[in-house]
Amino acid sequence: MARTLAMFTDVSLCIGCRACQVACKQWNQLAPEEPEWTGSYQNHAHFTDKTYRLVRFFEETDATGQMKQWHMMSDVCKHCAQAGCLEACPTGAIYRTEYGTVNINQDICNGCRYCVSACPFGVVAFNHDTGTATKCTFCNDRIHNGLGPACAKACPTESIRFGFRDELAGKAKQRVEELKKLGYKDAQLYGEDTNGALGGLNAFFLLLGKPSIYGLPDKPKLPQRNVIADSLLSIGSALLVGLGALVAFRSRDDKGGA
Amino acid sequence: MGPGLLKSADWPLLIDLYFFLGGLAGGAFVIATIANLLDARRYRDVVRMGYYIAFLAIIPGPILLIVDLGVPTRFLHMMMVSKPSLEIGMSALTVGPFHLKLLSPMSAGAWALLGFSVCAFLVALDVFLEDRGGRSMSVLRLVAGVIGGFFGFFLAAYPGVLLGATARPLFISAHWLGALFLVVGASSGGAAIALILSLLGSRARESLSQLMRFTAFALILQLAALALFIITVQMSGSTGIAQALAKLLAGPYSLAFWLGAVVVGIVVPLALQLGGGIKKAAPGMTALASALILIGGFLVKYVIIAAGQAT
Numbered sequence: 001m002a003r004t005l006a007m008f009t010d011v012s013l014c015i016g017c018r019a020c021q022v023a024c025k026q027w028n029q030l031a032p033e034e035p036e037w038t039g040s041y042q043n044h045a046h047f048t049d050k051t052y053r054l055v056r057f058f059e060e061t062d063a064t065g066q067m068k069q070w071h072m073m074s075d076v077c078k079h080c081a082q083a084g085c086l087e088a089c090p091t092g093a094i095y096r097t098e099y100g101t102v103n104i105n106q107d108i109c110n111g112c113r114y115c116v117s118a119c120p121f122g123v124v125a126f127n128h129d130t131g132t133a134t135k136c137t138f139c140n141d142r143i144h145n146g147l148g149p150a151c152a153k154a155c156p157t158e159s160i161r162f163g164f165r166d167e168l169a170g171k172a173k174q175r176v177e178e179l180k181k182l183g184y185k186d187a188q189l190y191g192e193d194t195n196g197a198l199g200g201l202n203a204f205f206l207l208l209g210k211p212s213i214y215g216l217p218d219k220p221k222l223p224q225r226n227v228i229a230d231s232l233l234s235i236g237s238a239l240l241v242g243l244g245a246l247v248a249f250r251s252r253d254d255k256g257g258a
Numbered sequence: 259m260g261p262g263l264l265k266s267a268d269w270p271l272l273i274d275l276y277f278f279l280g281g282l283a284g285g286a287f288v289i290a291t292i293a294n295l296l297d298a299r300r301y302r303d304v305v306r307m308g309y310y311i312a313f314l315a316i317i318p319g320p321i322l323l324i325v326d327l328g329v330p331t332r333f334l335h336m337m338m339v340s341k342p343s344l345e346i347g348m349s350a351l352t353v354g355p356f357h358l359k360l361l362s363p364m365s366a367g368a369w370a371l372l373g374f375s376v377c378a379f380l381v382a383l384d385v386f387l388e389d390r391g392g393r394s395m396s397v398l399r400l401v402a403g404v405i406g407g408f409f410g411f412f413l414a415a416y417p418g419v420l421l422g423a424t425a426r427p428l429f430i431s432a433h434w435l436g437a438l439f440l441v442v443g444a445s446s447g448g449a450a451i452a453l454i455l456s457l458l459g460s461r462a463r464e465s466l467s468q469l470m471r472f473t474a475f476a477l478i479l480q481l482a483a484l485a486l487f488i489i490t491v492q493m494s495g496s497t498g499i500a501q502a503l504a505k506l507l508a509g510p511y512s513l514a515f516w517l518g519a520v521v522v523g524i525v526v527p528l529a530l531q532l533g534g535g536i537k538k539a540a541p542g543m544t545a546l547a548s549a550l551i552l553i554g555g556f557l558v559k560y561v562i563i564a565a566g567q568a569t
Contacts, residue, residue, distance in 0.1 A: 046265065084425060087347045090365035091335040092357050095343035105343065110335045111328015113267035114364050117424040117567075122264040131328025215263050217497065223430055224349075224361040226422045234415035234436035240479060241411075241444045245292040248472035249301065249465075 004100035005143060006165035007152060007203040008172050009074055011214070012179055012187070013159035016041065016055055016072035023154035024053035027139060041072075049127035052077065052136035053151045060213050073205070073214050074160055076151065077102070077123045077136035078191060080222075081199030085135075087224040088118035093133075100165070100202055101138045109133055120198070120220040138162075138203075165202060172206055184208055190216060198222055264425055266567040269326070274560045276322040277417040278446070279315045280371070281439055282555070284410030285447020287312035287378060289472065291403040291410075293465070298396075304465045306385050307451045309403075312410070313382035315450070316375055323371075336368040363420035370412040377406025414443025417559075421566065428502040428566035431494035438483035439559065445476035446555035449527075453548035456541040470544055473551060474531045477524050484520070484558070506565035514561045523554010 024030070030050040035043050042057040058071040079101045086094040086102050093108035094115060104115075104124075109132040115124045116133060124135045139149040147153070152162035161168060169192050179187040186209045191201025197220045211218050290308025293301035324333045338355040346352075349361035359365040380402040388394040418435030429435065452469045491503055506515055527547040 046263070082348075087349065087359070087361050088364070088423065089346070090359065090362050090368060091332070092339055092342050092346040092350070092352075092359075093335070094346065096345040108332070108335055108339050108343075109329070110332035112326075112336075112364065113269070113328070114362075114420075114424075116265050117267035117426055119265065120425045122425075125265065126267075126328065128328075133328075212497075217263075221425075221430065223423045223425050226430065226433065227361050227363065227419060230419045230422045230433050230436045231415075233433055234411075234419060234440050237437035237440050237479065237483065238411045238415065241441060241476060242288070242292065244475040244479070245289055245444075245472050246296070248468050248475065249293050249296050251468065251471070 002098045004165040004202060005138065006100075006163065006168050007076065007079075007138065007149065008161045008163075008168040008206070009076070009203065010159050010161070010172075010175060010206045011071065011073045012175075012184065012206060012208055013157045014055070014072045014074055015157055015159075016057060017156065018055045019154040019156060020074050020151035020160055021051070021053045021055055023150040024136075025050070027142070027150035028052060028137075047075075047123050047125055047135070049125040049129075049134045051125075052134075056215065058214060060209065069208075071208065071213060073207075074151070074155075076203050077138075078121055078198075078204075079136075079138060079202035080120075080220075081194065081202065082222045083198070084118040084120050084223045085115035085124050085133075087222070088114045090114065097140065099138075099143065101140070101143075103137050103140055104133055104135060106130065106132050106134075118223050120217060120223070169204075172204065175206055179206075179208075186210070264427070266426065267424070268567060269563065271560070272322045272326045274556070274563055276319050277439070277559050277563075278556045279322075280319055280417065281414040281443025281559075282446040282450055282552075283312040283315035283319070283378065284374065284412070284414035285443040285445070286315065286450055287374070287381075287403075287410040287447070288407045288444070289448055289451060289469070290381075291407040294399065294403055301465050303455055304451060304469060306389070307454055308447070309378070309381045309385045311447070311450050311454065312406075313378045316371075316378050316413075319371060320375070336365065337372070361423075363416045363423055367413070367416040367420065370409050370416060374406055374409035374413050377402045377409060381406060410443075411440060414447075415440035421563065426502075426566045427496060427498040428491060428506065428562075431496045431499055432487050432491045434483050434487040434490055435562070438480070438487055441476055441479040441483050442555045442558055445473050445480055445551050448473035448476060449548035449551035449555070452544050453552065456545040456548070459541065466541075466544060470531050470547070473548070474528060477528050477551065480558075481520075481524050481528075484524075487562075502566065505568055506562065509565070510568075511561050511565045514557055515565075519554055519558035519561055522550050523557055527551045527554070 033050050036045050038045050040057050054075045056073050056075050060069045062068045083102045091108050093105045111131040113126050124133050127134045148162040152160045176187050190207050191204035194200035286308045290305045294305045324330045347359050350359045384399045415436040418439035421429040422435050527550045530547040
């Protein structure tokens with residue numbers, strides 16, 4: 001495997017311009033969609049089959065309901081080291097590249113939609129036109145030709161950075177220290193730790209507060225971790241059912257019957 | 259905020275129907291196999307009907323699944339692709355063009371459906387030939403019956419495990435869905451055999467009463483699994499779990515859950531059977547109880563899937 005590539009999104013630098021979202025649409029030739037009015041600057045409300053990059057807007061309020069801080073964050077597929085979509089996919093359409101990214105082979109996907117519900121971040125979307133599941137590829141065609149992903153190239157503030165994972169992780173840690181010195185005491189990295197949740201995210205973030213402010217799960221869990229325990233409980237109940245049938249059909253019914 | 263982020267596969271009613279029929283087929287098959295092993299002559303009616311029902315109930319299965327796919331012509335990709343990718347998951351086994359992913363219940367389920375269908379066909383054919391006056395190939399019936407029985411259990415349980423391996427809050431925090439779906443398969447398989455035997459006016463009154471004794475036991479397990487499912491979800495305390503559970507227990511799906519799945523599907527048939535139904539095994543009473551069990555067996559799967567998928 002080649003050296004792992006990663007994307008580092010520094011929320012403290014994001015100005016919410018959505019250049020990344022537009023660049024993504026243009027490079028990947030994703031059709032326009034009707035805007036959704038949700039009472040926020042954010043459009044769309046969720047990732048869709050035509051929106052792989054999404055700038056999210058969050059209004060953090062204090063206990064009295066007064067606006068405390070306006071957060072904006074450019075969200076993307078995390079290309080998890082332990083990916084729920086990849087483990088769920090029954091066709092093998094979802095695969096890991098030599099750079100550690102997670103892609104969906106559009107020629108293999110048969111549209112079962114299991115990955116859509118297995119993603120802990122709601123990234124994978126179903127495309128009704130092609131009948132397949134789609135998501136961000138880190139611009140697979142670009143990164144295999146030495147160009148960074150379109151979103152990182154377009155970002156005017158370098159809020160989105162792309163490169164080798166180990167190098168980016170070092171820069172990210174430095175940046176957290178800088179921000180803490182400047183008084184952002186809740187600044188923290190999300191998904192940088194390869195020993196952390198999901199084995200680390202290959203698109204990791206610098207957040208200015210708790211992950212839940214940004215709508216992210218505090219401790220994302222690989223759904224497939226349930227399979228063994230759930231299967232054992234099923235086997236236990238199968239034994240009970242089998243035993244019940246043996247007892248029921250062993251017994252002679254003396255009171256009724258023939 | 260967290261759960262608002264998540265997406266749903268939005269599996270439609272077709273899939274609920276498949277989960278119900280697959281469980282019913284698996285349950286009926288297992289009952290027929292156990293009855294066949296214990297006393298093939300005495301339980302001849304149960305064995306015949308169980309194997310016929312298992313075969314007929316599984317026929318729509320693959321059709322329902324294929325119709326639901328985004329690209330139905332690629333249904334074979336569930337098991338094989340001509341050029342597999344190298345890294346398709348930590349639990350993947352590949353042999354030539356074939357693949358099986360042990361941690362993907364949908365992948366394992368596709369293979370189990372194939373295995374079960376082969377066994378169900380062979381055994382149903384054997385029963386059919388015997389009915390037409392031929393001799394039963396008892397070794398084939400024994401081997402295919404036992405192997406198919408394991409597949410049958412798998413087929414009944416795996417949809418629950420499959421749901422548990424999604425990120426939906428109601429499913430990911432529940433560990434009892436596989437067990438629940440398995441016992442629902444057992445109760446609906448038993449009820450389907452009992453319903454048809456009682457409607458045909460079977461003379462085998464004794465085997466009918468034993469069948470009802472078994473379904474009563476399965477219903478008690480079903481009630482226990484349902485309670486354990488709700489308690490486990492409640493106690494998990496994960497984000498968004500209160501809202502997800504409220505949809506099922508107090509929200510838009512609560513009527514179908516409490517009245518349909520619990521009262522009509524479990525409490526009433528159990529009361530009918532315990533209140534003298536078992537002893538006398540009156541065909542009318544048995545038929546009514548069995549029909550209610552079948553309705554409840556479908557509703558309990560439908561309502562949990564619908565509530566878990568609703569955003």
